[in-house]
Amino acid sequence: MTAPAQDLSVPIDKLLTFAEAILHRLDVPAEDARLTARVLLEADLRGIESHGMAHLVDFYMRRLQGGHINPRPQIRATSETASAATVDGDRGLGFVVGHHAMERAIEKARETGVGIVAVGNSTHYGAGAYYAMMALEHGMIGLSMTTGGRLMAPPGSRGRVVGLNVLSVAAPTPREFPYVLDMATSVVAAGKLEIAARRGQPIPEGWAVDADGRPLTDPTKLHPNGALLPLGGTPATGAFKGFGLALMVDILCGALSGFGTSAEINSVRTAAHCFGALRIDAFQPMDVYLERMEGMIAALKQAPTQEGAGEVRVPGELEHALAQERRAAGAVPLHPAIVEGYRAAAEERGIVFDLVETP
Template sequence: MIVPQSTLRTFTQNIFLAMGCSVEHAHLAADVLIRSDMRGIDSHGVARLSGYVLLWDKKRINPTPNITIVHQTPTTATVDGDAGLGLVVAPFAMQIAIEKAEKYGSGWVSVRNSNHFGISGYHALMAVERDMIGFAMTNASPLVAPTFSNERMLGTNPMCYAFPAANYPPVVVDMATSAAANGKLEIAQRAGKSVPEGWIQDSDGNFTTDPHALKNGGSLLPLGSDREHGSHKGFGLSATVDILSAVLSGANYGPWVPPFVSFLDPPTDPVGLGIGHFLGAMRVDGFRPVDEFKTHMDNWVNRFKSAQKIDPNQGVIIPGEPEFEAEQERTITGIPLVDAVVKDLNELALRFGIEMLH
């Protein structure tokens, strides 16, 4: 099914309103999810809506949070999200980072007591809109085993860096630090397909292509898959995200992070509050004039796009380019939804008395 973004946006806002969110928060939360679908990151868009409702059902999401700054200096802050939607808490924190950057050149905000915040790129791009370099990362449900282990200790722990350009779209490096995001397993599950070898291991630590392996005690693998292919680097990146997002803020870290997935229960011995994020903004003109930087960003993109091709039909893909192209296309054509997602959304519509998708 292809759904116009305006229809899907209204539908999503109505679900958040039915959960008790304010109009402002419902609009913002819907915007984060719809932006994900518009950018072609279907695993983190409205396909996740039923997951947020499930957390709300379990009283793990506060629809009316009192988001507060609990510690700050001129350039840094720690925010307590009061168990609110990460889709709302993270933009609040990024706005603080941007305001600090406007005054002092850079701003850095750690967040505790939050929930899943959608795509990292949404938050990092908030800084780009102000001619700043944006940073956004979060820890997540422990589904990833560190190198040489079969115990789930870390989340997919995404990180994003976003850079403004002049005539080209922003360069956006938005990636999980695992071999694959859990959302890609969910897509494979809905489609009834296997996943590539190297994404996931079974409970004994052997590679498997079964997208349901997590439910049977398996674990995702770090970026690199195994030591011979650099999994220790993925583990190191994931550890960095976990420490900045949670050890620094007072959120739960490592295996204590409360899960987003429905088949796992929260740990009974938490070491912090909720999940954690880390967001940052740096003014480009703190280093050189903005126009000069953007001109050279365009030159950077031009040179990499003109790199010698191995396959004449496949050139270098600039980070963020596929998402930009998807957003342009879906602005015109609408957002494609697979049958399993439509079914989930219509079940929510029936529950909350909202018009179903047709």
């Protein structure tokens, strides 16, 4: 058996420059290209490689080339109050649309205590944690949700009926790391299957089913008719919880924006989002809130653990530590196949390729 290819260490500064150049050649304005590159990189820094730079060429570049993403969207509010708004993303890059909408939610929360912005007619926005975490520096709790491509089977079904919908929450803590929940409402994100396929690895039973509803362990067989299972797996193990959460995201994103839910719109090319910001001092003085957060974390850290398990980790803690480590190293790991895709894209677009040394 051939040994799996080892990841390559790619310098952060060169990766950002390359990503910006690729996007700019596709008519994305310089500021939007920088933002998109930064959001993708942030996912890799935090170890969320399923939503990072691996998708730059095969996903975002190809969709820009195909006209499925508008490089210069006219993002506009279609309805607005002091604390809420609905935004039309004009099929722009989800990173750009999402950043705009979350900034609007934060501004509303600054004035009223709470800001909610629903977005329709957008596209894939990468890792949702980025937008939720935008609220942290403003003394706010951030919320971010998005619909995904219709690829989930409801409990007891064997068809693709519901989107791979995602929700994220970020909250300040008195520790060096914030609380950050970033989760698919399926057992795993679809990107996990892409990673397994790229590495030639099987997936565990309970992640996905084939067209007949039988367990699927070969990630390359997911398409065209397989489906991921809701968080919880089967009805006996709590699948209705993941299914219910997926529909909640559909309601807050697709129905609230008026754009449509994933059950209605069978497209991986468009998406609806919902963003929220809660100004903490509109509810409690910040010091009281932080005291409660410290009490919660301290209690978790003191909890007895299983043998060899180590201390309890708060959601977002490990990702924060990894991001610090990778920033200090000045590089992120990328699979050789991804880097080769970059090389081909650079040649296609007439861009200098210097991400890794050529043997």
